[in-house]
Amino acid sequence: GDSVTQMEGPVTLSEEAFLTINCTYTATGYPSLFWYVQYPGEGLQLLLKATKADDKGSNKGFEATYRKETTSFHLEKGSVQVSDSAVYFCALRGYSTLTFGKGTMLLVSP
């Protein structure tokens, strides 16, 4: 079945550091790929998405590129802020349901 593997956290960075959170997937067909973010006490929010190979999703300075050859969708940001501290989930969608990774906690210190 479908599965998503993402790097374990927590990831601890200083403000303005470069961020990478790795995500790889296993799926039949050509799924759509997503990054969701969960801030403390809030619901999951869609951060960005890509629906086909080589697509780049971007939002709020975050980027991720759909790499079919490596089945990856790594999340990157050039300069993180304290306000980016949250849990980040990589996910894929086959037909109707989302399959999530376990989540990676990001902690950014001033």
Next chain:
Amino acid sequence: GAGVSQSPRYKVAKRGQDVALRCDPISGHVSLFWYQQALGQGPEFLTYFQNEAQLDKSGLPSDRFFAERPEGSVSTLKIQRTQQEDSAVYLCASSPGPVAGPNEKLFFGSGTQLSVL
């Protein structure tokens, strides 16, 4: 309402009790999903409704779990004879269209945290 609303926010139950968790999706949203998120894990799919029809319940872990959406809006997830392994955050999500395809956006509620003692 402005977003997906879930209640209660927290629920503590004694083992063996029945619980009911409520989800109010965004008005007019056709699709509704329930997910279970155990501590330190990602959300796992439980069930999917299109309007009042439950089209997929393959993720429900046992026959103690039951979900309904009788009028195609509010949904209730019921867990009978709760067990400690049922402790988790239960998330509800809705989307505008009939099938949550790649361009459909899911809107999540903040979840109900269930603790079974």
